Amino acid sequence: MILSQIAEKSIGYSSSINAAFKELLTGKSYGAETQGPAAPEVKPQLTHEQKAKQDKIMQQFYPNYMVDSGIRPGSHPMYLTIDKDHPSLLHTVQYEQSWMYSIGDAAIVHCFTQNGQYYKVRLGLDKNKDEVHGFYADPGTFIAIETAENNGVGFSQISIELPDGNDGAIYVPRKDKLLQLFPAQRDIIERFSVKE
Incomplete structure:
Protein backbone atom coordinates (compact mmCIF):
# COMPACT_ATOMS: atom_id res chain seq x y z
CA MET A 1 0.00 0.00 0.00
CA ILE A 2 1.36 3.42 -0.94
CA LEU A 3 1.23 6.00 1.81
CA SER A 4 -1.28 8.73 1.00
CA GLN A 5 1.42 11.42 1.20
CA ILE A 6 3.42 9.63 -1.50
CA ALA A 7 0.44 8.72 -3.66
CA GLU A 8 -0.78 12.32 -3.70
CA LYS A 9 2.50 13.50 -5.24
CA SER A 10 3.59 10.63 -7.48
CA ILE A 11 3.23 9.72 -11.12
CA GLY A 12 2.91 6.10 -12.22
CA TYR A 13 3.13 4.23 -15.51
CA SER A 14 1.20 1.06 -16.33
CA SER A 15 3.73 -0.47 -18.71
CA SER A 16 7.19 -1.94 -18.86
CA ILE A 17 10.22 0.29 -19.31
CA ASN A 18 10.70 -1.27 -22.74
CA ALA A 19 7.18 -0.30 -23.90
CA ALA A 20 7.54 3.22 -22.47
CA PHE A 21 10.83 3.78 -24.35
CA LYS A 22 9.31 2.35 -27.51
CA GLU A 23 6.46 4.87 -27.26
CA LEU A 24 8.91 7.70 -26.66
CA LEU A 25 11.08 6.74 -29.64
CA THR A 26 8.30 6.08 -32.13
CA GLY A 27 5.61 8.46 -30.94
CA LYS A 28 3.09 5.62 -31.23
CA SER A 29 0.91 4.21 -28.47
CA TYR A 30 1.55 0.67 -27.28
CA GLY A 31 -0.99 0.76 -24.42
CA ALA A 32 1.05 2.49 -21.72
CA GLU A 33 -0.94 4.73 -19.40
CA THR A 34 0.28 7.53 -17.18
CA GLN A 35 -1.38 7.96 -13.82
CA GLY A 36 -0.90 11.32 -12.16
CA PRO A 37 -1.52 12.40 -8.62
CA ALA A 38 -5.08 12.74 -7.44
CA ALA A 39 -6.47 16.23 -7.32
CA PRO A 40 -5.98 17.69 -3.87
CA GLU A 41 -9.00 17.43 -1.64
CA VAL A 42 -10.58 20.81 -1.01
CA LYS A 43 -10.72 21.40 2.72
CA PRO A 44 -13.59 23.43 4.15
CA GLN A 45 -12.61 27.01 4.92
CA LEU A 46 -13.23 28.45 8.37
CA THR A 47 -15.16 31.67 8.76
Whole structure:
Protein backbone atom coordinates (compact mmCIF):
# COMPACT_ATOMS: atom_id res chain seq x y z
CA MET A 1 0.00 0.00 0.00
CA ILE A 2 1.36 3.42 -0.94
CA LEU A 3 1.23 6.00 1.81
CA SER A 4 -1.28 8.73 1.00
CA GLN A 5 1.42 11.42 1.20
CA ILE A 6 3.42 9.63 -1.50
CA ALA A 7 0.44 8.72 -3.66
CA GLU A 8 -0.78 12.32 -3.70
CA LYS A 9 2.50 13.50 -5.24
CA SER A 10 3.59 10.63 -7.48
CA ILE A 11 3.23 9.72 -11.12
CA GLY A 12 2.91 6.10 -12.22
CA TYR A 13 3.13 4.23 -15.51
CA SER A 14 1.20 1.06 -16.33
CA SER A 15 3.73 -0.47 -18.71
CA SER A 16 7.19 -1.94 -18.86
CA ILE A 17 10.22 0.29 -19.31
CA ASN A 18 10.70 -1.27 -22.74
CA ALA A 19 7.18 -0.30 -23.90
CA ALA A 20 7.54 3.22 -22.47
CA PHE A 21 10.83 3.78 -24.35
CA LYS A 22 9.31 2.35 -27.51
CA GLU A 23 6.46 4.87 -27.26
CA LEU A 24 8.91 7.70 -26.66
CA LEU A 25 11.08 6.74 -29.64
CA THR A 26 8.30 6.08 -32.13
CA GLY A 27 5.61 8.46 -30.94
CA LYS A 28 3.09 5.62 -31.23
CA SER A 29 0.91 4.21 -28.47
CA TYR A 30 1.55 0.67 -27.28
CA GLY A 31 -0.99 0.76 -24.42
CA ALA A 32 1.05 2.49 -21.72
CA GLU A 33 -0.94 4.73 -19.40
CA THR A 34 0.28 7.53 -17.18
CA GLN A 35 -1.38 7.96 -13.82
CA GLY A 36 -0.90 11.32 -12.16
CA PRO A 37 -1.52 12.40 -8.62
CA ALA A 38 -5.08 12.74 -7.44
CA ALA A 39 -6.47 16.23 -7.32
CA PRO A 40 -5.98 17.69 -3.87
CA GLU A 41 -9.00 17.43 -1.64
CA VAL A 42 -10.58 20.81 -1.01
CA LYS A 43 -10.72 21.40 2.72
CA PRO A 44 -13.59 23.43 4.15
CA GLN A 45 -12.61 27.01 4.92
CA LEU A 46 -13.23 28.45 8.37
CA THR A 47 -15.16 31.67 8.76
CA HIS A 48 -13.35 34.66 10.27
CA GLU A 49 -15.11 34.04 13.60
CA GLN A 50 -14.25 30.31 13.58
CA LYS A 51 -10.59 31.09 12.80
CA ALA A 52 -10.41 33.65 15.64
CA LYS A 53 -11.91 31.11 18.06
CA GLN A 54 -9.49 28.40 16.88
CA ASP A 55 -6.50 30.76 17.26
CA LYS A 56 -7.56 31.63 20.81
CA ILE A 57 -7.81 27.94 21.73
CA MET A 58 -4.46 27.11 20.09
CA GLN A 59 -2.67 29.80 22.12
CA GLN A 60 -3.27 27.69 25.24
CA PHE A 61 -1.02 24.99 23.80
CA TYR A 62 1.34 26.99 21.60
CA PRO A 63 1.34 30.50 23.16
CA ASN A 64 3.75 32.08 20.68
CA TYR A 65 4.95 30.04 17.75
CA MET A 66 6.27 30.15 14.22
CA VAL A 67 6.28 27.33 11.68
CA ASP A 68 9.12 27.44 9.16
CA SER A 69 8.50 26.05 5.68
CA GLY A 70 12.03 24.66 5.91
CA ILE A 71 13.96 22.54 3.50
CA ARG A 72 13.95 19.24 5.37
CA PRO A 73 12.14 16.55 3.42
CA GLY A 74 9.21 15.06 5.30
CA SER A 75 8.95 17.65 8.07
CA HIS A 76 9.13 21.30 9.00
CA PRO A 77 10.20 22.94 12.28
CA MET A 78 7.96 24.83 14.66
CA TYR A 79 9.53 27.24 17.16
CA LEU A 80 7.58 27.63 20.40
CA THR A 81 8.23 30.49 22.82
CA ILE A 82 6.82 30.30 26.35
CA ASP A 83 7.12 32.47 29.44
CA LYS A 84 5.89 32.43 33.04
CA ASP A 85 2.44 33.70 32.08
CA HIS A 86 2.11 31.65 28.88
CA PRO A 87 3.05 27.98 29.38
CA SER A 88 2.06 25.23 26.96
CA LEU A 89 -0.91 23.38 28.50
CA LEU A 90 -1.35 19.59 28.58
CA HIS A 91 -1.92 18.13 25.13
CA THR A 92 -0.76 15.37 22.81
CA VAL A 93 -0.59 14.54 19.13
CA GLN A 94 -0.73 11.24 17.24
CA TYR A 95 2.88 11.29 16.03
CA GLU A 96 6.24 11.08 17.78
CA GLN A 97 7.77 14.36 18.86
CA SER A 98 11.39 15.44 18.85
CA TRP A 99 11.85 18.44 21.17
CA MET A 100 14.99 20.63 21.12
CA TYR A 101 16.12 23.56 23.27
CA SER A 102 16.76 26.73 21.23
CA ILE A 103 17.41 29.84 23.35
CA GLY A 104 16.49 31.58 26.59
CA ASP A 105 15.87 29.97 29.97
CA ALA A 106 15.69 26.21 30.30
CA ALA A 107 12.25 24.68 29.73
CA ILE A 108 10.65 22.00 31.91
CA VAL A 109 8.61 19.46 29.96
CA HIS A 110 6.13 17.41 32.02
CA CYS A 111 5.34 14.07 30.32
CA PHE A 112 2.46 11.69 31.06
CA THR A 113 2.80 8.47 29.05
CA GLN A 114 0.09 6.12 27.81
CA ASN A 115 1.47 3.34 30.04
CA GLY A 116 0.96 5.38 33.23
CA GLN A 117 4.40 6.87 33.81
CA TYR A 118 5.21 10.48 34.64
CA TYR A 119 8.59 12.04 34.02
CA LYS A 120 9.96 15.51 33.42
CA VAL A 121 12.75 16.69 31.20
CA ARG A 122 14.76 19.90 31.55
CA LEU A 123 15.59 21.24 28.11
CA GLY A 124 18.64 23.48 28.23
CA LEU A 125 22.42 23.53 27.98
CA ASP A 126 23.57 23.25 31.63
CA LYS A 127 24.57 19.61 32.17
CA ASN A 128 25.23 20.39 35.88
CA LYS A 129 21.46 20.94 36.26
CA ASP A 130 20.65 17.69 34.40
CA GLU A 131 19.52 19.62 31.34
CA VAL A 132 19.50 17.97 27.93
CA HIS A 133 19.55 19.68 24.56
CA GLY A 134 16.77 17.51 23.15
CA PHE A 135 14.58 14.47 23.75
CA TYR A 136 12.01 12.29 22.03
CA ALA A 137 8.41 11.76 23.21
CA ASP A 138 6.40 8.75 22.05
CA PRO A 139 3.09 9.24 20.22
CA GLY A 140 0.22 9.84 22.64
CA THR A 141 2.40 11.22 25.45
CA PHE A 142 0.60 14.15 27.09
CA ILE A 143 2.98 17.05 27.67
CA ALA A 144 2.94 20.47 29.30
CA ILE A 145 5.85 22.91 29.08
CA GLU A 146 6.89 25.71 31.41
CA THR A 147 9.93 27.95 31.58
CA ALA A 148 12.48 27.23 34.32
CA GLU A 149 13.31 30.96 34.60
CA ASN A 150 16.85 30.05 35.61
CA ASN A 151 18.89 32.50 33.52
CA GLY A 152 16.87 35.68 34.00
CA VAL A 153 15.94 35.86 30.32
CA GLY A 154 12.20 35.62 30.98
CA PHE A 155 11.31 33.18 28.22
CA SER A 156 12.20 29.80 26.77
CA GLN A 157 12.22 28.89 23.11
CA ILE A 158 12.13 25.28 21.99
CA SER A 159 11.59 23.64 18.63
CA ILE A 160 9.73 20.58 17.43
CA GLU A 161 9.63 18.80 14.08
CA LEU A 162 6.15 18.58 12.55
CA PRO A 163 5.71 15.81 9.98
CA ASP A 164 4.39 16.77 6.56
CA GLY A 165 0.82 15.66 5.99
CA ASN A 166 -0.26 15.77 9.64
CA ASP A 167 -3.74 17.14 10.19
CA GLY A 168 -2.69 19.50 13.00
CA ALA A 169 -5.04 17.86 15.50
CA ILE A 170 -4.23 18.39 19.17
CA TYR A 171 -5.78 16.11 21.78
CA VAL A 172 -6.55 17.41 25.26
CA PRO A 173 -6.72 15.03 28.23
CA ARG A 174 -9.65 14.89 30.61
CA LYS A 175 -8.40 16.38 33.86
CA ASP A 176 -10.43 13.98 36.04
CA LYS A 177 -8.93 10.94 34.27
CA LEU A 178 -5.37 12.26 34.57
CA LEU A 179 -5.90 12.94 38.27
CA GLN A 180 -7.07 9.33 38.75
CA LEU A 181 -4.02 7.96 36.94
CA PHE A 182 -1.45 10.39 38.38
CA PRO A 183 -2.55 11.48 41.88
CA ALA A 184 1.03 12.37 42.88
CA GLN A 185 1.16 14.98 40.10
CA ARG A 186 -2.06 16.76 41.12
CA ASP A 187 -0.37 20.19 41.31
CA ILE A 188 1.08 19.86 37.79
CA ILE A 189 -2.21 18.61 36.34
CA GLU A 190 -4.18 21.42 38.01
CA ARG A 191 -1.74 24.10 36.78
CA PHE A 192 -1.50 22.89 33.18
CA SER A 193 -5.01 21.65 32.37
CA VAL A 194 -7.33 23.61 30.11
CA LYS A 195 -9.67 25.75 32.19
CA GLU A 196 -13.23 24.74 31.39
